[in-house]
């Protein structure tokens with residue numbers, strides 16, 4: 001028995017979109033504003049600085065500037081290995097005391113404030129009011145549809161989602177999607193901007209809760225939480241099962257093509273005929289488990305044990321080096337850096353220089 005496929009939702013043919021009247025073309029942007037400068041806002045700032053942009057930032061926390069500069073400094077060794085833009089420098093970062101000052105001259109704005117719907121709605125309206133006309137504003141939200149966030153803004157047409165992956169300065173993917181009130185041309189403009197800034201872009205034609213990658217991640221995460229909640233697996237076993245197993249394949253071949261190979265010469269057709277019926281076996285519990293105090297504690301204690309005494313800073317450095325090694329091993333980081341060689345050296349986004357850094361062993365300038 002094979003699973004009956006659900007009818008595909010009707011999809012409108014892609015329309016030719018009118019160009020978006022931004023103040024400058026996506027590949028001519030020089031000044032980016034980061035609103036919210038925690039893990040992700042700081043990671044974005046590090047990415048844009050490494051690509052030679054001027055970055056202004058605002059974050060209401062009293063220690064925000066210190067934290068942000070610490071994050072950028074910690075990321076810089078990894079960014080050096082990727083290859084810095086000729087103009088890249090942490091000194092191009094300016095932290096300003098108000099949101100209004102931070103966005104006043106921006107040619108692109110990336111919002112990375114806490115994941116709270118009301119906060120995002122009012123903050124995006126405030127950013128919209130203070131940002132020069134036509135400048136595109138992206139939210140890093142992990143799952144809110146822009147339709148739910150853009151309603152209070154005077155110009156919702158320029159607001160869209162640019163969902164990154166942690167850390168944004170190393171993981172290439174950004175998912176770009178507009179809301180009901182977003183100008184389609186603004187979505188195209190943002191996708192082209194992120195590409196010029198060295199990101200790998202998936203431009204989504206319609207809003208999906210959780211976008212694409214987070215829906216996939218959350219399915220895995222839900223099952224991990226079930227197994228811990230039921231005492232079926234430890235945090236360490238769950239992590240090892242991915243890093244020693246499917247994770248090795250996923251760095252260069254996605255889950256669909258990987259499973260097509262599970263069908264041998266018969267490919268995906270044989271794979272589905274053979275294993276399709278097991279989709280109905282009780283491997284998945286579908287509903288999320290209750291995130292009660294005991295599950296929370298079990299996850300926290302399991303992660304402390306897995307960290308085995310390593311500090312967050314040590315784990316970040318280990319993770320960064322690991323991602324760089326994987327990018328290099330899978331041919332996505334050519335010797336001497338990963339940056340595009342097709343843009344002029346003074347154009348932000350393109351990186352052709354290691355910025356005076358010593359090249360890593362085996363690397364060429």
Ligand SMILES: NC(=O)C1=CN([C@@H]2O[C@H](COP(=O)(O)OP(=O)(O)OC[C@H]3O[C@@H](n4cnc5c(N)ncnc54)[C@H](O)[C@@H]3O)[C@@H](O)[C@H]2O)C=CC1
Nearest residue numbers: 036037038039040041061112113114115140141142164166
């Ligand atoms: N942490 C992650 O792995 C990822 C997070 N995201 C998204 O990025 C956004 C930020 O998340 P994180 O950086 O993880 O959170 P975080 O807690 O590390 O940073 C949030 C920052 O926003 C600041 N903030 C508080 N109120 C603010 C306001 N009204 N306006 C501007 N800034 C304000 C805080 O002081 C803090 O520095 C969220 O939307 C989240 O869903 C997206 C991808 C991955």
Ligand SMILES: C[N+](C)(C)CC(=O)CC(=O)[O-]
Nearest residue numbers: 141142164165166214217
């Ligand atoms: C945990 N998270 C949902 C905030 C993660 C993301 O949104 C993307 C990522 O970095 O995995």
